[in-house]
Amino acid sequence: xxxxxxxxxxxxxxxxxxxxxxxVGFVPTMGALHEGHLSLIRRARKExxxxxVSIYVNPTQFGxxxxxxxxxxxxxxxxxxxxxxxxDFVFAPGxxxxxxxxxxxxESAVSQGRDGASRPxxxxxxATVVLKLFNIVxxxxxxxxxxxxxxxxxxxxxxxxxxxxxxxxxxxTLRDPDGLAMSxxxxxxxxxxxxxxxxxxxxxxKAARLRANQAQWLQAxxxxxxxxxxxxxxxxxxxxxxAIFVGKTRLIDNQQMR
Ligand code: AMP
Numbered sequence: 001x002x003x004x005x006x007x008x009x010x011x012x013x014x015x016x017x018x019x020x021x022x023x024v025g026f027v028p029t030m031g032a033l034h035e036g037h038l039s040l041i042r043r044a045r046k047e048x049x050x051x052x053v054s055i056y057v058n059p060t061q062f063g064x065x066x067x068x069x070x071x072x073x074x075x076x077x078x079x080x081x082x083x084x085x086x087x088d089f090v091f092a093p094g095x096x097x098x099x100x101x102x103x104x105x106x107e108s109a110v111s112q113g114r115d116g117a118s119r120p121x122x123x124x125x126x127a128t129v130v131l132k133l134f135n136i137v138x139x140x141x142x143x144x145x146x147x148x149x150x151x152x153x154x155x156x157x158x159x160x161x162x163x164x165x166x167x168x169x170x171x172x173t174l175r176d177p178d179g180l181a182m183s184x185x186x187x188x189x190x191x192x193x194x195x196x197x198x199x200x201x202x203x204x205x206k207a208a209r210l211r212a213n214q215a216q217w218l219q220a221x222x223x224x225x226x227x228x229x230x231x232x233x234x235x236x237x238x239x240x241x242x243a244i245f246v247g248k249t250r251l252i253d254n255q256q257m258r
Contacts, residue, residue, distance in 0.1 A: 001083045003090045007136055010091050014138040023048040026139035026166075028130060031055040031092075032072040032184035033081045036174040040143040041085045043171055052137050053082050054091040060104075061125030067248075072187055096132055104128045107161075110153040114241060115252065118231050123154045130155055134166055142166050147173040147181050149239055149254045173253070179205060181253045193246045196227045200244050201253055208240045208255035218242060 004010045017024050025044030029037050033055075044051045055078055062068035075092070082090050104124050111123035134142065144152050156168050174182050179201040180194070189197060200222065207218035219233045222244065231243035231250065241254040 001079075001087055001090065003079065003092060005092055005094060007093060007096070010089075010093075010136050013089065014136065017050060018138050022050060023141070024050045024052060024137070024139040026133070026137045026142045027051070027053045028133050028142065028144075029053060029055055030057045030071065030184065031078045032074055032187065033078045034174075034182045034184065034186075036145055036147065036182040038081065038085055039174050040145060040171050041082070041087060043169065044141065044143050045086050047169075048139075048141060050088045051086065052089045052091060052139060053087050054093075054133055054137065056091075056093055056096060056129070056133075058096070058125060058129040060097070060128055061122050063119055063121065066119070067185075067188075072184060091133075091137065096129065105131050105158060105162075107154045107157050110150065110157050114232055114234055114236065115150050115243065118243060118250075123151070126151055127154055127158050131158065131162070131164065134164055139166060141169050143169045143171055145173060146170050147183070147253065149236065149241055153236075175201070178202075181251075183251065185249055185251065188249045189246065193227065193249065196225060196246045197251055199225055200228060200242070200246075200251060204240065204242055204253050204255050208257045211258070214240050214257055 025048030027040045027044055041053060057071050059068055079090060105127035106124050107127055116123050144155060152170050159166060159168055178198045180198045181201060203218060203221045207214045210217055215233045215235050222228060222230050229245040231245060233242045238257050239254045240257050243250060243252040
């Protein structure tokens with residue numbers, strides 16, 4: 001496994017596979033890897049000749065009061081997990097932005113509402129960094145988790161609208177046995193807070209199985225849970241989506257409705 005930290009070195013490598021035409025699978029991450037990330041990597045491993053994982057905590061997708069500086073960065077463990085999963089290249093740049101960076105990607109339809117409303121500027125940062133990464137890595141496929149449902153919609157729309165030559169593969173959400181969706185941010189939770197997160201996941205799953213009024217029912221149930229603050233509950237297409245705060249930690253999840 002090769003670890004690459006400069007844009008130029010990554011681009012020298014990607015020029016080779018663009019030339020040879022081999023299939024390359026790309027999994028963009030912010031590190032603090034867990035089984036959810038690994039499921040994306042395994043899928044890429046199965047479908048592509050070479051696998052690239054990026055590890056980069058992207059500053060432009062965090063709000064000024066969010067957890068950018070505290071975000072976990074267990075670099076050594078992450079590299080060990082990548083090596084074990086058969087990753088060929090880890091792209092782990094120190095910084096992706098020049099001091100006078102002034103170009104941003106703004107998707108203006110599916111990024112509205114939900115996380116887009118709660119985290120102003122978040123999807124602008126996501127779309128910008130993902131397009132930069134696509135231009136650097138130049139993979140044939142890129143793998144994203146359904147857990148971040150709105151992010152998937154934004155990336156798919158950007159790829160479609162800007163004719164980016166990459167196929168987006170969406171992978172289902174990996175959960176702990178008690179139902180909590182795996183997330184790097186689960187590391188922030190105390191045992192009591194984690195129990196609230198589990199209740200959230202279980203109520204969301206129950207709500208998604210109802211025949212009607214799923215969002216209203218879930219909103220009402222979540223209100224009764226102490227130690228939990230609802231950010232939003234909304235249906236989007238056939239998915240019931242929700243975000244909550246447990247203490248200072250924000251958790252998001254979604255489930256397909258029946
Ligand atoms: P992150 O490191 O949080 O930016 O996530 C990197 C990628 O992993 C994104 O495409 C996420 O949607 C995906 N991901 C995160 N958690 C999970 C999970 N529990 N199951 C499946 N994919 C996930």
